[in-house]
Amino acid sequence: MGRKEKDQQQIEDVRLRILEAAKKLFLKEGYEATSIRKIAAEIKLSPTTIYLYYKDKSDIAYTLHKEGFKVLGEQFMVLQHVESGFERLKAMGRIYINFAIQNTDFYQLMFIMKEPMEFISDKDCCEWEEGEFAFGALQQTVLDCKAEGYFNGLNENNVALNIWALVHGLCSLKLQGHLDHVASAHLHVPEDRNILEEAFETLVLMLDKMK
Structure with a gap:
């Protein structure tokens, strides 16, 4: 696997981690109680990193949908x-x-x-x-x-x-x-x-x- 493919795989892995964490928190704590900061903390990322992938938590919910x-x-x-x-x-x-x-x-x-x-x-x-x-x-x-x-x-x-x-x-x-x-x-x-x-x-x- 070349460098480009590895980078793309890493991006996809982070994207999936964000979605899984958000799905877990949405169902456990409710949509309103779940923040980008909480999603980031769940997978040990910075909130800024989350925003590189999704505009806000409604964008994440829409993607999961x-x-x-x-x-x-x-x-x-x-x-x-x-x-x-x-x-x-x-x-x-x-x-x-x-x-x-x-x-x-x-x-x-x-x-x-x-x-x-x-x-x-x-x-x-x-x-x-x-x-x-x-x-x-x-x-x-x-x-x-x-x-x-x-x-x-x-x-x-x-x-x-x-x-x-x-x-x-x-x-x-x-x-x-x-x-x-x-x-x-x-x-x-x-x-x-x-x-x-x-x-x-x-x-x-x-x-x-x-x-």
Whole structure:
């Protein structure tokens, strides 16, 4: 590896360290309580060094937001070869759920924290290609489902929004502990049952009847 490549690798390593530290602090202490100084201290850098890579902490949150959607979008891309729209829709739901459970930190930044979206709304120059691709994949899949006879008479965009909201709701309830508490305390579901999986399968059955 030449000098130029080594320098570039070092830059990338520092960038990733900054992002990881910020992600940890955002979730542990909250966005407002996290400062550039705290992020710098977490990885033993000077605040000045952080500013060489990012304008401010909202820029860092926005970058993390995009990184998360990039990972999710790449997983959705794997499903492009699935011809059946409804089968693809089911697979997308499972990927979304698995992503939420296995990448809790990214999921919180992408769908729970409001600051990244506020940053995008306030900055007309900011692009959100990764997020638009992820939702666009869902919109196209719903359109393919309609071509197969599903969701007749319904607006495809509204259907996509409702499906996303329902699956997101299940994931959020699971991550915050509400889903398991209600299942155990009020529905008397045994602890060895996967209530999240069962709830998703019920949603799939409901959608399947919309044909």
